[in-house]
Amino acid sequence: MDAAANDLDTALAACAKGDPNALRLIFDREAGRLIAVAERIVKRRELAEEVVQDAFIRIWTHAHQYDAERGSARGWIYAIVRNRALNLLRDGKREHPVEDAETLRESEQADEVMAAWHKLDRNSRLYDCLGALDETKRRGILMAYIGGYSHGEIAGRLRIPLGTTKSWIRRGLSALRECLA
Numbered sequence: 001m002d003a004a005a006n007d008l009d010t011a012l013a014a015c016a017k018g019d020p021n022a023l024r025l026i027f028d029r030e031a032g033r034l035i036a037v038a039e040r041i042v043k044r045r046e047l048a049e050e051v052v053q054d055a056f057i058r059i060w061t062h063a064h065q066y067d068a069e070r071g072s073a074r075g076w077i078y079a080i081v082r083n084r085a086l087n088l089l090r091d092g093k094r095e096h097p098v099e100d101a102e103t104l105r106e107s108e109q110a111d112e113v114m115a116a117w118h119k120l121d122r123n124s125r126l127y128d129c130l131g132a133l134d135e136t137k138r139r140g141i142l143m144a145y146i147g148g149y150s151h152g153e154i155a156g157r158l159r160i161p162l163g164t165t166k167s168w169i170r171r172g173l174s175a176l177r178e179c180l181a
Contacts, residue, residue: 038085134168137169140154154169
């Protein structure tokens with residue numbers, strides 16, 4: 001085992017005993033790389049920093065659960081960060097909710113998404129079928145397929161539950177298929 005890995009093992013053991021300097025050592029040694037890992041998952045620096053902050057709280061409160069027999073200290077720490085980042089995505093909290101639909105319409109991404117719909121030939125069947133959908137369902141489908149947003153991001157931006165978002169998109173796509181058939 002190299003000295004750095006041994007230091008992390010020792011630091012986790014010290015964290016389990018309540019030594020805040022040990023947590024500081026882990027932070028100083030690993031925080032930059034942990035933020036990079038989280039940022040690759042959540043795609044935004046400020047969210048990655050939030051993930052790492054949450055992860056360090058978990059490291060501090062759960063250091064007693066680390067078992068060197070089951071894996072390396074570094075692997076345990078990175079797994080916590082990775083799981084926190086994935087939970088953030090899964091919980092639909094990647095985007096902060098907007099205050100109202102007008103704010104969403106004014107944002108650059110929303111303009112791009114809605115502009116794609118408005119650029120369609122007004123005499124096309126797709127334009128008519130999209131126009132027949134409820135505005136929120138239409139916006140959700142356009143955000144997913146034009147803007148590339150995840151269901152969690154859409155739920156946050158439209159301020160609706162994740163399950164509702166998924167259902168609306170699924171039903172909207174089904175209605176589009178029927179309309180276009």
